[in-house]
Amino acid sequence: MQITPGTLLQQIDSPEDLKKISREQLHQVCDELRQYIVDVVSVHGGHFAASLGVVELSVALHYVYHTPYDQLVWDVGHQAYGHKILTGRRDNFISNRKYRGLSGFPKRSESEYDTFGVGHSSTSISAALGMAMAAKYKGEQRKSIAVIGDGSMTAGMAFEAMNHAGVADSDVLIILNDNCMSIDPNVGALKEYLTDISTSPTYNKFRDEVWNLMGKLPVGKKFTRTMASKMEASLKGMVNKSSNLFESLKIRYFGPIDGHNITKLVDTLKDLKEIPGPKLLHIVTVKGKGYSLAEKDQTKWHAPGLFDKVTGEIFKKKTDTPQPPKYQDVFGHTIIELAEKNEKIFGITPAMPSGSSLKFMMDKMPDRAFDVGICEQHAVTVSAGMATQGLRVFCNIYSSFMQRAYDQVVHDVAIQKLPVVFCLDRAGLVGEDGPTHHGCYDIAYMRCIPNLIISAPMNEQELRNLMYTAQLESNQYPFVIRYPRGEGVMPDWKTPFEELQVGKGRKLKDGKEIAILSIGHPGNFAQAAIRELRTEGIDPAHYDLRFVKPLDEALLHEAFGKYDRILTVEDGTVVGGFGSAVLEFMSRHGYKADVRILGIPDRLVEHGTPKELHRECAYDAQGIADAVREMMKDLVTTQLIAG
The missing domain is CATH 3.40.50.920 (Rossmann fold)
Structure with a gap:
């Protein structure tokens, strides 16, 4: 099937070509870019809703900044399709996530515009700050920009980076893309905080007035930028405390603004280029913007597979014979069975309730299954804390994400010999997500830790039996169960539970x-x-x-x-x-x-x-x-x- 980009998008082979387009035509560029993403992903697959939500931001960033000299870092990278298309990969975009084709994430070896390889969340601020510090040391005038979602902002690493950025005196811009989503809806106090900022009419009215006032005040000997900055901070503090979370870290806060208003984005980014030091721009967007079905069900349309772009029908593999379930679904249904018989069983996942299928338990037993946000370290240690009180916690983390909580497995679980059950989903080669997501290393990095039991089921029945064995009172050790992404081999998988002898093949x-x-x-x-x-x-x-x-x-x-x-x-x-x-x-x-x-x-x-x-x-x-x-x-x- 031939997929043809729009007339303006056809002319853009690099950000330099984008800069030749008039400001008034940027709306059309955004429309064409959004439609091209829909056209390609519907036929060839890939992540979907995230990139639709940042079309305007992608265009504005490459229109205002001199990439790749200016360093642009995308957090996670699910949302970087528009960026890839605008930076010379438009015609090859149909190979996205295919064998020997383009990576689904920014990748340094693929393009000079991909300044930092990503795939896991919450790395962007640290990376961009490092680039800004290097530029300062070398006397370069390049800008460093991190684009991070509100879901990724929940991770501790993002706050560690902001804590450093506030005192590093480096020219870094953090763009907080606030859409209330990661893959599943965001959770936690930070989500509530950002909602308060973005919906406060008093603060938003005052923010616009301060912004306009700052633009009109004279800058000279009697009224310096420093004085203006201090006055702005004081006025904000008098009227509203909303911005204090970021400004207390000495990061200047701007926003929130509409992330789908391309003209406003361009003007704001041009203004922020002239303001030195660490700063944060808060934009509000809609994940799946421009495709109504994706806007309504953002989790489903995060990575829907192939679909009919007109009707929205998602194509499923058709067969007349019963198919084996996905291992993740076997986990999701089995933990409910076990929890119904054992009141001590709880479930924990770091922001992957749908991906891990813990969502089944969260829906049925909301007081015993929890999404703790993109916080793998916290997920492990909170599970350990619950285990000290006699609870049996199934902590479900993707294999590649478990790497981020290795210290906690050693220090908080294994040394104390707490019987946390680690269900490592997506173990082995996961496919189209590539090396950032392959679960290659868990056997190697887990088996050197004392006090751990490490297991792997050959089929669905074995997964059920390992889960059953792990939650028994007779097991007093941390218990790892690793299993792959995708389907197993047993259509009739719901078999009676059987205790397995630990260490017996x-x-x-x-x-x-x-x-x-x-x-x-x-x-x-x-x-x-x-x-x-x-x-x-x-x-x-x-x-x-x-x-x-x-x-x-x-x-x-x-x-x-x-x-x-x-x-x-x-x-x-x-x-x-x-x-x-x-x-x-x-x-x-x-x-x-x-x-x-x-x-x-x-x-x-x-x-x-x-x-x-x-x-x-x-x-x-x-x-x-x-x-x-x-x-x-x-x-x-x-x-x-x-x-």
């Missing part, structure tokens, strides 16, 4: 000459490979270990005692992961075997569909079968000669 199949040891969902790839290999006369054994820590040593003794060729398979990094644990066992017990480790290689894996990435990393069914053939090559050759 299972032998799925006996074999000859070679054994496959798998952990988690890739065990299903191994089973498919074994079915293919048996048609060739190769008959591997298969062990599903279930637990990385503690390892089932009895099962490993059996495998190394019977087979001198061992293949390990995991959807985690091959450095320090499950395969490394098996090698450590082999060395510790003096076994001699040919061991090969399959998993995520020691390099950054880019984006693509999970199927494409599993193939690239060679631990899909074909990759496992090829590895077995390679390891069996000398034996097969010997047998052929003997035959």
